[in-house]
Amino acid sequence: MRRALLALVPLIAVVFVSAREPAKPVAAASVSPASRDRGVYRLFDDAEARWVPFELTPGNQIRFTMQLDGRDRTAILDTGVSYTLLAKASPAVDTAKLVAGGSAQAIGGSVQLGWMPTRTLAIGGLARTGGGVTVTDLPAIATGSTAAVDLLVGADLLAGHALDIDYAAHRFRLIRSGRLPFKGETAPLSVSTERSVYESAATLGTRRLAPMIVDTGDGSAVTVTAAGWDAAALRVPATTAVSFGLAGPVVSGLAIVPEFRVGAMTARETEIRIEPAGGFSQSIGAAGRIGSGFLQKYRVLLDPGARRMVLSRGPTADTPPLRSTSGLLIGIEKDRLKVLHVMRGGPAAAAGWKDGDLICTIDGIAVTGDYASSPIASWSAGTSGRVVTLGLCDGTTRKLALKHFY
Template identity: 80%
Template sequence: MRRALLTLVPLLAVLTVSAREPTVPTPAISPEARDRGVYHLATDAEARWVPFDLTPGNQIRFTMQLDGRKVTAILDTGVSYTLLAKASPAVDTAKLVAGGSAAAIGGSVALGWMPTRSLALGGLARTGGGVAVASLPAIATGSAAAVDLLVGADLLAGYALDIDYAAHRFRLLRSGRMPFKGETAPLRISTQRTVYESAIMLGGRRLAPIVVDTGDGSSITVTAAGWHAANLKALRTTTAIAFGLAGPTVSGLAIVPYLRVGALVARETEVRIEPAGGFSQTIGTAGRIGSGFLQSYRVLLDPGARHMILRRGPRAYRPPLRSTSGLLIGIENDRLKVLHVMRGGPAAASWKDGDMICMIDGAAVPRDYATNSIAAWSAGAPGRVVSLGLCDGSTRALTLRNFY
């Protein structure tokens, strides 16, 4: 049971789009000029499930092969080009060339480009081609250690992607396959951004395009303009923080009574509201559907067939966990770091970003905190008083309450 996933660690968002790259001082290879490689899907691909775990940031983490080397990866349909971490041992600096830059949550990031000999993922193999290269901090997954690779739309979009969140496994199938029944929503690959895109209905307004982003750990994100158009002023809102490749960003946060994704009606859904000029607006989209939403379903993403299929899982009937502490925190070994103090919450008056917590109700923060039952305090029952020991030796009492 993942008690800590939503109660303690902020749902982290990672998304890059590199459909267009500016001129850089050293020679760069444009996306159009890159060797795309040769792809082969095995005849027994349907049997080749890839097991995964969910990071503390809600992303799908697994292992695969890059140039014969085992690497850790995240499945990221919101990334245009598969991206290798600059610090990964799989980087061959002798082959690395300049690659321009890309838009990312939090700003812009510099890119490199590295040709590859082979990639292997489940039943899919690619020979030739290459990967983008950029800094990929551990905070982007909420984990202590960074992953090597973000697997993007360039590898995935030619196939149907079947994600069985309940069983923690996924597989790649030939486009047009229908391995299970569910509710249907539109899906395509954007010609402008080269990522997976759909649409949602929020407050009776259709918002599109919406990026379908398995690499974004949050649930639903919309632009400020989209939220305004939906006219949901009666809902209480607070603030939250997300971390992308280019750094942190603060957004609004609300729980909406219902929204639609194609034929699917989802109730009590967490929605993040980006400020004006935020990432979604910058790249010309209306927002994102993230893994925090998708994990309540079995999901088939098949842009070739122009649809995605969502079949409700056990999580689809659970209301979202709401913070009653007003603290969004990250884990640093045996202590907790306050990453954001939520607007209007019980912590707003006396807490600040960067505060370090070492004790909870007299107990030391355990190293397995993310999966330990002690982590439930942050979304505990309203009225409960929690004693939090700061790492400087002081103690603060925090009375939990509902505030959004």
């Protein structure tokens, strides 16, 4: 099903480039990433049969259920996070065990961290005894949904094995490194010693971009630095978009390019987000990110131990990305839509729309809690020339003529 174009695109990357101790520690003790108990891992003999079902959130993230200390917890699979994160608001947090964990660089700025030891952890055919999790604020808006999750499962838990993500069947599994369960096109993959996240390389125009973080927690398709975009010298129209990281909102450029290459694979009509100068990728020494908005078009094998990523085209691989024709990027707030960003050069900008405007009806139909999966959600990327009547929550109405503009 084609999704409506929403602004609720989460960009969750937390990279321990240089962890620092906070000015006010969570507790008297402090545990640095280098000195943490790593735990003991076991991959069961039948791991290949232990598929983990997941749902793809409105923000293109892999949400599933795992076990932490013997209890089910909700989680997002996030190869762009160096160390697995537990939400501070989760009932799984034991404040008596919580110690200071420094801070780390996240999209939107830096975040303060704690650290908590754990007894057991299990995902599919993988189990860990001992070890621990990083603890920080994890707002729902940063996970692409109105509902928060307990955990972001990061590279520390995943990288010792191969991760097979079958997006079309909504399932994934962890298997032995070196296995090749399906055929596809191959790209390089490693876990960097500097950033402790999954990294590959890509080509945009004639420009090779490396390292590119392979980030299943990033709901967008592909993100590049401003310098990388300029070096690619592509003559395509661009607008603006907003996304959300753990440290807050980020405004970036947005364009759709005719060709994007990852290893031996060439993708057509790919959505590219362009970070401003000094953005997250540049600040950690990366060229950009390949997110779940791109990866979901393929079956994906991420195997840093074998130094390869394998992509097999899925049923939507050649489907062009949706383009906003309204110029409004919106978030869902129960029974209303909130304008999170007015895109540069779009019809909404020309009509005077502002960030924060609240919409309660679309062509007379009320916005409800199931808006994201309802037919009315397609209006923001509707046919050029269509006129939509939007009812604001203050009782006024506005008409908006849709138009292609990028």
